[in-house]
Amino acid sequence: MAMRILPWLSVQPSIGEVLDDVRSGKVSTEEAWMTAHMGAPRLHTDGGVRLHRTDDRVTFQAAHPAFHVRGSGRNKFCVATASEMPIPLRATCVRIPVAAGTLPGADPAKETASVLALGRAGHVERYATGGADGRLYVGIWTHAAPFAAPIACRGHVADITSVRFFPSNEVVLSTSLDFSARIFSALDGSNPRTLTGHSGALHCSAMLGRGKSVVTGSSDGTVRVWDVGRGESVSVLDMQASSVQALEATDTLVAAALCNGTVQARDVRTAREALALTPPGSPLGGAGALDTLALCTASHRILTGSRSGVCTLYDLRDCTSPLAAWWRNGAGTCGLALDEASALVATADGLPDVADV
Structure with a gap:
């Protein structure tokens, strides 16, 4: 199957402030730049979209003949390039x-990406976010104040690499570069379990079923299975690779x-291999390490994302x-996030996109 090379559109990051x-x-009127490209050539315009206010309403218009722009909502617009x-x-x-x-938990002085998770049960939504030097916080999520009243979860002594809600x-x-995983209460930040045994930094985690394991x-190239109640490792899966980057x-x-x-x-249960995949490499050459995974059990699909920007979907x-x-x-x-209809892809250039799958 041939890889699709898709055109890429980027918009001025501060367009929300505009x-x-x-x-x-x-x-009353302001312009923002846009860039469109498909590998090469690249089309960049200083004024790609014009925002104009009339009668308490903001309209979106093309500010350059290379683009067609039409507004489709209070906070969104559609863009296409001219046919020529x-x-x-x-x-x-x-x-x-x-x-x-x-x-x-973010540290602006360090080039270390924070990690974020959202959880929901009933009408309560919570967030968990971590950053450099073991800073990890949980709290109640609201749209009016998304990261208000954070509760500190103390224990990790190195960068947080992943966080998931039960x-x-x-x-x-949570997992960390300090070789440990920790279980924290999202209600008060207490740490009833610390999971140790890996001989290298931890990058990722996943729940088995309802989270008893x-x-x-x-x-260190291994995946460990933990009994949460006992706080013990019950098996070790050797992946025969120098690093495990993501789990589902x-x-x-x-x-x-x-x-x-x-x-x-x-x-x-048996530690036997169920499947092995080798996704295609980048059009620029090289396979690229896989850094992200997403799984949709309803559609029996798995999505991989590589360090070189390739996304691959399997049944x-x-x-x-x-x-x-x-x-x-x-x-x-x-x-990555995956459901039956679409894939949400977060990218290192800060421009997430949604793909119809």
Whole structure:
């Protein structure tokens, strides 16, 4: 199956502030730049989109003949390139953030990405976010104040690499470069369990079923299965790679994305290999380590994301060839979410996108 090379659209990162200025009446008209490319050539315009306020309403218009722009909501607009341009960009929806802020635990002085998880049970939504030097926080999520009243979860002494909510939404599992995983209460930040045994930094974790057992992946090339109640490792899966970068799991299956560019899945009851995948490499050359995984059990699909920007979708029932593979640019994938209809892809260049799968 051939990889699709998709056109890429990027918009001025501060366009949300531009929209706020126009909407508040500080200015009546303002422009923001846009860039479109498909590998090469690249089309960049200083004024790609014009925001104009009339009668308490903001309209979106093209500010350059290379683009067609139409508004489709209060915080979104659609862009296409002119038919005579060499970059065939069909109508693409651009969503503008409704709020922005700094995650608790982030350290602006360090080039270390924070990690974020959201959990929901009933009407209560919670967030957990971690950053450099072991800073980890949990709290109640609201749209009005997304990261208000953070509760500190203390114990880790090195950068947080992943955080997940248990199904109850009241407990979180975190991993760190300090060789440990910890279980914290999302209600008060207490730390009832610390999981140690890996001989390298931990990068990822996943829940087995309802969370009575969890798995962790490490730079030591192994995945450990833990009994949460006892706080003990019950088995070790040797992935025969120098590092395990991402994990996803069902009740009995754990899939690991590895730094050698492959995916291995094991049956946790028998430790036997259930499947092995080798996603395609970047059009620029090289396989690229796999850094992210997403799993949708309802559609039996698994999605991989590589450090070189390639996303590959498989059907778990027949992995002989991918269902789809696509690449936009060389920015690595740093987060994935998958449901039956779409894939949300977070990228290292700060421009997440949604793909119809």
